[in-house]
Amino acid sequence: MYEKSEELIKPIQAKLNKAIKDVAAENGYSYIFDSASGIVLYADDAVNVANLVKAKLGLKL
Secondary structure (H helix, E strand, O other), X not given: OHHHHXXXXXXXXXXXXXXXXXXXXXXXXXXXXEOOOOEEEEEOOOOOOHHHHHHXXXXXX
């Protein structure tokens, strides 16, 4: 039953993820959140501030 569920859900998830990425690209969004759950649905890899945060904390890069 699990395999069948995965088989049916995969195309829906792929379509949803593509739509989210397309909306982000078309509107210049760096992040898209699901406000109900607080989960990040999309994050632009080019906007990674990890090194800036590490530097602010005095950690080695």
